[in-house]
Amino acid sequence: MTEALEDLRDGKPVLVHDFEDRENEVDMVYLAGEVTHDKVARLRNDAGGLVCVAVHPDAARRLGLGYMSDKLAKAGDERLVDADLGYDDRSSFSTWVNHRSTRTGVTDNDRAKTVRRIADAVETVLAGGVFDFPSEFRAPGHVAVLRGHDDLLDGRQGHTEMSLALADEAGEVPATVVCEMLDDETGDAMTVDDARRYADENDLAFLTGEGFARLVH
Template sequence: MAQRTDDAVSRALAAFRAGEPVLVHDFDDREGETDIVYPAGAVDPADVARLRNDAGGLVCVALSHDVAEAVDLPFLDGVIDHPTAAAHDLAYDDRSSFSLPVNHRDTFTGITDEDRALTISELSDAAEAALAGGYDAADFAADFRSPGHVNLLRGAPNLLADRKGHTELGLVLADAAGLPAAVVVCEMLDDESGAALSPAAARDYARRSDLVYVEGESIVERFA
């Protein structure tokens, strides 16, 4: 079993390095969802179309804690001045990782496949620049506007040691693959029931699409 686990994670890392998406199931006792996860720098309009058509959930970009700190990204629940933000009562986590929704300033409406692909790829460049130094909140504001159509997520400071969501699972893969700390995550939904796609159906999709499917627990075993 350990060998099979290692093989799945190794194949996921190879896919990431090649700019390909992987399917990541978190945990049955958490969200119980499978996300399509991309390295943000590899996303083009056709990939956004795949996320819309084959996944159907919310298209988000997860950024590492260090990137979020460098460009002064808040947690969304900390800046919403409305009673709805007072308590989340999440059944699966202590708090949401949502930050601001953004568009790149070169987009038009921000929602088209082309616009979202541009925003996503530019977020990857921004993450790389932020970690290299010399790119701060003012630079980020010059490049992006909010509200927008790409939802940002803040990774936990110590990733899997602090939190084991798709945000952290994807960022760990990016880090291990030597890629910028920016990944796209989008939940896979079942067209018939509207519920989260079952792991069995997600594995079948991965086989038919020649993509890697990996369990979150396998990533935790390898890197936590």
């Protein structure tokens, strides 16, 4: 855990596996405030899944970022709501955004800017400041925002909450980037063994869900 925290502070990614009986996937994790275009490229090329930004639930409330499932239900689209997930009670998805200064929002530079400004928004509101989210971001966009469970790891032990716990332990802004590691050849999630091998070859910390036990109150 100590190595992982140091790596995050230094701008390096950390690999996090949840549980075999949950998603059983490995995510590449960065601190959102440290993301640059080259890091987005690494997420695309070496991880391959969705580039998502996880935000602390307190910040999400202050920024008006609710769960997408709640928005769909309120709009009368209950049949679309993720009530039958095979690994959890609900997904963490909130909304998808682009920063208003971006063009298409999908380039590595555009997504990096969107991610960093989300981290700025989280830092501002958690410090007691005001941040007008709609004035800086537009939706739909190319960066998925994930809202951490209100009880964090005590309520849900997914990559969203584990990555936020890492940021908190590191003493950094609780806004992280998570991206699933996929396998080009099989079309499935990268196996835990292959992800460990990638971590070893690239000198990256590898954490498992069990390693977060002491952070659950």
